[in-house]
Amino acid sequence: MALTAREFKHxxxxxxxxxxxxxxxxxxxxxxxxxxxxxxxxxxxxxxIRTAARAIKNHTLANLDAYLEQFERKVEESGGKVHWAxxxxxxxxxxxxxxxxxxxxxxxxxxxxxxEIDLNHALEQHGHTMVETDLGEYIIQLAHERPSHIIAPAxxxxxxxxxxxxxxxxxxxxxxxxxxxxxxxxxxxxxxxxTKFLNSEFGITGANFLIAETxxxxxxxxxxxxxxSQILPRVHIVTASIEKVVPTLDDMSTLxxxxxxxxxxxxxxxxxxxxxxxxxxxxxxxPEEFHVVLLDNGRSTMLGNEFRDMLRCIRCGACLNHCxxxxxxxxxxxxxxxxxxxxxxxxxxxxxxxxxxxxxHACTLNGRCQEVCPMSIPLPDMLRALRFKEHxxxxxxxxxxxxxxxxxxxxxxPRLYQAVTGLAMRVLRQLARGRGRFRSLPLAAxxxxxxxxxxxxxxTFQAQWRRR
Amino acid sequence: xxxxxxxxxxxxxxxxxxxxxxxxxAAVRLLEKAGCRVSVPAAQTCCGQPAYNSGDRKTTADIxxxxxxxxxxxxxxxxxxxxCLGMLKEHYPRxxxxxxxxxxxxxxxxxxxxxxxxxxxxxxGCMDIATSLPASATYHDSCSGLRELGIKQQPRSLLGQVEGxxxxxxxxxEVCCGFGxxxxxxxPQISERMVSDKVDNIIASGADMVLGGDLGCLLNIxxxxxxQGSKVRAYHVAEVLAGMTDLPAIGEADGE
Numbered sequence: 001m002a003l004t005a006r007e008f009k010h011x012x013x014x015x016x017x018x019x020x021x022x023x024x025x026x027x028x029x030x031x032x033x034x035x036x037x038x039x040x041x042x043x044x045x046x047x048x049i050r051t052a053a054r055a056i057k058n059h060t061l062a063n064l065d066a067y068l069e070q071f072e073r074k075v076e077e078s079g080g081k082v083h084w085a086x087x088x089x090x091x092x093x094x095x096x097x098x099x100x101x102x103x104x105x106x107x108x109x110x111x112x113x114x115x116e117i118d119l120n121h122a123l124e125q126h127g128h129t130m131v132e133t134d135l136g137e138y139i140i141q142l143a144h145e146r147p148s149h150i151i152a153p154a155x156x157x158x159x160x161x162x163x164x165x166x167x168x169x170x171x172x173x174x175x176x177x178x179x180x181x182x183x184x185x186x187x188x189x190x191x192x193x194x195t196k197f198l199n200s201e202f203g204i205t206g207a208n209f210l211i212a213e214t215x216x217x218x219x220x221x222x223x224x225x226x227x228x229s230q231i232l233p234r235v236h237i238v239t240a241s242i243e244k245v246v247p248t249l250d251d252m253s254t255l256x257x258x259x260x261x262x263x264x265x266x267x268x269x270x271x272x273x274x275x276x277x278x279x280x281x282x283x284x285x286x287p288e289e290f291h292v293v294l295l296d297n298g299r300s301t302m303l304g305n306e307f308r309d310m311l312r313c314i315r316c317g318a319c320l321n322h323c324x325x326x327x328x329x330x331x332x333x334x335x336x337x338x339x340x341x342x343x344x345x346x347x348x349x350x351x352x353x354x355x356x357x358x359x360x361h362a363c364t365l366n367g368r369c370q371e372v373c374p375m376s377i378p379l380p381d382m383l384r385a386l387r388f389k390e391h392x393x394x395x396x397x398x399x400x401x402x403x404x405x406x407x408x409x410x411x412x413x414p415r416l417y418q419a420v421t422g423l424a425m426r427v428l429r430q431l432a433r434g435r436g437r438f439r440s441l442p443l444a445a446x447x448x449x450x451x452x453x454x455x456x457x458x459x460t461f462q463a464q465w466r467r468r
Numbered sequence: 469x470x471x472x473x474x475x476x477x478x479x480x481x482x483x484x485x486x487x488x489x490x491x492x493x494a495a496v497r498l499l500e501k502a503g504c505r506v507s508v509p510a511a512q513t514c515c516g517q518p519a520y521n522s523g524d525r526k527t528t529a530d531i532x533x534x535x536x537x538x539x540x541x542x543x544x545x546x547x548x549x550x551x552c553l554g555m556l557k558e559h560y561p562r563x564x565x566x567x568x569x570x571x572x573x574x575x576x577x578x579x580x581x582x583x584x585x586x587x588x589x590x591x592x593g594c595m596d597i598a599t600s601l602p603a604s605a606t607y608h609d610s611c612s613g614l615r616e617l618g619i620k621q622q623p624r625s626l627l628g629q630v631e632g633x634x635x636x637x638x639x640x641x642e643v644c645c646g647f648g649x650x651x652x653x654x655x656p657q658i659s660e661r662m663v664s665d666k667v668d669n670i671i672a673s674g675a676d677m678v679l680g681g682d683l684g685c686l687l688n689i690x691x692x693x694x695x696q697g698s699k700v701r702a703y704h705v706a707e708v709l710a711g712m713t714d715l716p717a718i719g720e721a722d723g724e
Contacts, residue, residue, distance in 0.1 A: 013657050324644045328661040362655055364648025364662075365521060366611035384521065391523030400522065400650075408519055408527040412534060414511040425486050436721030437694055446653030450660035451691030454487060454719035461480050461489035465508050 002146075005335030005347055008358035015329040020158050025330050028155045032321035035265025036372065043267075049257050054376050056251045057312040064303060067212040067245045068294070074215025078277025080290035088117035091295050095119065095237055096126055098291055099202050103127035107197065109219060109226035110134035111206025112150050112315060113239045113295055115337045116350070119204070131196045133225035135189055142169050148331030150338065151263050151317040156330045159185070193225070203233035203287070207240035208314070209255065210292070213248045216276040217292060220259060220269040227273050236275065236287035241295045243311040255314060258374035262316040298350050306385050310345050312375040319369035319379060325362055334359060341369035341379045348386055357395045360386035422463050425456040432456075474591075476504040477542035479535075479581070481552045482514040483683040484704075488718060491683060494710035495548045495584050501710075502592040504544075511538045515552040520559065521649050529570075532560045536573050544591065545581040548706045549682050550613020553583040558616045583613055584706055585622040585681060599711035600631035606638045606675035607705070608666070608689065610682035614642060623681055623705045630708060638673035640665070647688040663692040670700055677717075679705045690719040 004011065015021055040046045060067055072082040085091035091113075099106065106128050108114065120130045120141075132141040136154035140147060142165055147153030154162070159182065166188055167178045179188050205226050209218040217238045219226045230236045246252050260266040279286030302311055320326045320340030331339030336347045336356070344359040360383045369379045390396050410417040432438060432455035440448045447453050476499050484491045492508075499506045516531035535556065539545045547553040557578045564570040588595055607627070613619035627635055646652060646662025653659075666689060670678045678693070678700055680686050690702035701717030716722055 009655070012655065016657050016661055324646070324662050324665075325655075325658055328658050361651070362658065364611070364644050364646065364651045364659075366644035366648070367615035368611070368642070368644065371615055384523070387521065387523030388525050389523070391525070396523065400654075404519060404522050404524055404527070408524070408531075411513045411516070411519075411531055412527075414513050414534075417513045418510075421482075421486055434721055436716055436724060437691065437719040439695075444653075446656045447691070449656050450695070451663060451688060452694040452719055454687050454690055454694075456487045457489050457715075459489065461485040461492040462508075462510065464489055465492070466510075 003336055003351055003355060005351065005356035005359060008333060008335055008356075008362060011333035011335060012329045012362070015333045020161055021156050021330050024156050024158045025327060027158075028152065029321070029327045032264070032317075036262060036318060036321070037265075039261035039265040039267065043257075043261065046258075046261070049254060050374055050376060053254050053258055053374065054312065056246060056254060057375060060246055060251075061243065061303060061308060061311055064242065064245070067247055068242060070212040071210050071215055071245050074212065075277065075290070075292055076215075078215050078290075079280075080215070080277045080292065083291060083293045085117075085293055085295050086297070088295070088297055091117045091239065091293050091297075092119055092122035094293050095204070095239070096123060098235065098237055098289075099123065099126075099128060101126065103129070104202055105129045105131060105196065105200045107131050107133055107200045107203040107229040107233060108137070109203070109205035109221070109229040110137050110153070111204065111239050112147070112337065113206055113241050114204065115147060116241075116297065117239070117295060119239065131193070131200065133193055133197070133229050134221075135186060135223055135225070138189055138193065139165065142166075146332070146337070148339065149317060149320055150315050150342075156332065197228045197232050200232070201234045202237065203229040203231075203235070204237045204239060205230050207238050207244055207292075208259065209252045210240055210245040211247075211249055211252055211274070212245055214274075214276055216249075216274040218252060218272065218274050220256070220272050222264075222266075222270045224271055227271060230273075230275055230287065231285050234287060235289040235291070236278070238275070238290075238292045239295065240292060241297070242299050243313075259314055259316050262318040262372065262374040302349060307345065307349060307382060309377050310342070310349075310382060312377055313342055314375060315342075316374060318372045318374065322368045322372045323363075324366065324368070325364070341383070342377075345379060345382045345386065353386065353389055353393065354395050357390055360384075360390065418460065418462050422460050425460050426458060428456050429458040473503060473505040475543040476506050476587075477539050477545050478506055478508045479512060479515070479539065479545050479547035479552065479556070480508060481547055481549045481683065483687065484548060487687065488683055488704065490712055490715055491548050491704040491706050494704070494706040494712045495546070497710040497712065498584070498588060498595075498706060499546060502588055502595045504592070507542065509538045515555040517551065517555050517649055520555065525563070529563045532563050532574065533570060536560065536570065536577050539577060539581075540573070543580065544587065545577065546584055546587045547581070548584045548704060549684075550583045550610050550617050550619050551682050551684060553581060554612040554616035556581045583617055583619055583681065585626055585709075586617060586619055588709075589622040589625060597626060597629035597709055599709065600633075601708055601711070601713060602632035603677050604634040604636055604675045605677040605679050605708070606636055606670055606673040607641065608638075608645060608670070608678055608680040608685060609642045610680055610685045611642075611644050613681050619681065623679075626709050627679070627705065633708070634675075636673050636675050638669040638675070640669050645685045645689050647684045649684065652688060659688075660692075663688055664696075667692045667696060667698065671698060676700060678702050679708060681705050683718075686718050690717065694719045
């Protein structure tokens with residue numbers, strides 16, 4: 001995965017001027033928010049479930065080693081195999097080892113962990129052909145892009161762009177007419193994918209949950225592609241991160257009640273599919289081999305530090321959908337796999353704070369993400385915790401540190417502060433020359449580039465109060 | 469109202485002190501009207517959010533100790549800002565987790581401090597606003613006040629008492645205006661988009677006035693309104709409640 005989080009500021013500016021992106025974002029934003037609101041309103045016990053879900057995750061995280069071992073035991077009892085991967089490289093090598101050196105066609109259901117480990121790239125280097133089967137993932141694979149949203153990977157594209165893309169890419173399958181309606185677009189993708197489903201020996205999916213008591217992996221989808229990707233091939237490989245485990249099926253049910261509602265406003269997604277081991281003797285279908293690749297990639301470190309709460313995340317995307325910054329710039333500007341509030345916490349932890357120094361700051365700390373997070377993750381506090389780290393490690397710019405020092409010097413000396421600010425406000429008032437505001441002001445371009453600066457009234461409150 | 473007057477210290481907030489003293493005087497008038505004895509401790513500067521949200525925990529703690537000391541001897545501490553008050557109430561106690569001296573003092577301050585409109589409604593009870601303003605207004609919910617302090621109905625119920633004032637809610641009133649302290653100058657283009665969306669909603673509400681409880685948001689919103697040439701005027705909610713809207717709106721000149 002190309003890492004461009006260092007270019008956040010520039011990418012955000014480009015995104016703000018991208019007409020198609022802005023059209024797509026405007027369309028998506030209202031939909032997600034309204035649908036979630038309606039779904040939550042229709043479930044009076046939503047808050048109770050939220051509290052219960054949080055407790056389930058906290059309990060699981062406090063006993064993560066035990067539940068992971070139980071999960072592994074159960075997978076093996078059902079005839080599958082668990083592979084542990086500390087790093088993205090280890091995960092990719094493991095999967096490459098399972099597929100072998102002969103070039104293969106590999107089906108893929110949607111998996112953000114596979115994005116995190118940059119799996120497609122790794123396998124393509126070994127000559128394998130990757131087939132994304134989720135419609136959104138399929139679209140962006142054709143466009144040589146990456147997901148801009150964790151549950152709606154192609155949300156940045158307009159329908160017109162998809163029509164053009166299919167019209168360019170699909171004639172080789174004999175599909176030469178442009179398709180413009182959503183139904184027709186879906187049908188055409190289905191036609192192209194159908195033969196690939198029938199001709200692939202390997203299928204890779206992600207997992208929304210891992211069930212410790214049964215050794216099952218769970219995916220929730222709306223298209224059914226995930227089921228075909230894991231049932232038809234001879235070998236099913238699941239990529240999942242370690243915090244996805246929950247103790248029991250009951251626990252999964254509790255979390256499921258939050259996931260769909262928070263994500264798309266659905267009470268439940270069209271498909272909730274549990275996979276438990278390979279095909280048994282009396283099963284009519286299913287894979288011959290079942291592998292689960294469990295990725296750590298820094299998560300066990302988070303378990304022991306102030307970012308543990310982040311591991312409660314169930315990847316619903318509600319924080320993205322409700323984030324006004326994400327809504328303005330979309331996901332690509334964030335420059336790595338996970339965008340929006342949850343990404344601004346995870347990305348610096350996974351790829352290094354110095355490589356993503358902007359992300360914790362590119363937030364107004366307005367708290368809407370935490371308000372809608374079904375797992376009540378204190379995202380603003382975590383972003384602030386990352387800011388503390390940046391300051392301690394002097395990753396923030398010298399200029400902003402200097403300004404902060406000068407301001408702090410004054411703020412800790414009330415008399416001096418009042419003398420200096422009192423003078424400054426009177427000067428500003430003079431400079432405004434009765435206009436009430438500034439259209440531009442030296443050293444204030446950051447403000448006046450996009451809005452006027454209201455002029456101060458004149459004497460400060462403190463100065464006037466002293467004379468009252 | 470008890471005979472004993474409540475001993476209230478006003479935390480003016482730096483932006484009100486510097487840019488809009490009228491809000492401070494409006495707050496004083498409202499508190500006095502509600503039967504409080506109001507003091508304004510001289511040794512106050514800022515709540516420390518610029519340092520806190522820039523990641524400088526040490527400077528923040530220094531400033532917090534200064535604020536805690538300055539406001540130690542009052543029954544209540546009231547600020548015309550949800551953001552600054554949220555800092556005192558929600559965040560100061562977290563700055564001293566293992567500090568047996570300052571931890572309890574921070575918790576004590578947190579107990580005693582209130583944002584202005586919530587103080588008037590929740591502590592002073594039903595006060596008589598007794599003012600009028602023939603205008604239509606829309607109210608912007610500032611994020612910290614809304615989500616950290618639960619300020620939503622308090623300003624609206626008070627504004628409901630202002631004779632002649634029509635409140636018309638805008639779309640997405642709970643969505644951030646893009647101010648975010650230093651955010652608005654660090655990421656001016658993203659901030660511009662957010663405040664433009666906010667301003668669009670304000671204008672679409674049809675109100676001729678936008679009100680709010682935080683001067684930071686109001687400077688941002690009024691600055692954008694003026695840049696776009698809008699006639700919508702911005703006032704702090706305290707100015708309206710105290711009947712002190714005779715001076716030009718935020719960002720406007722005399723006679724505009």
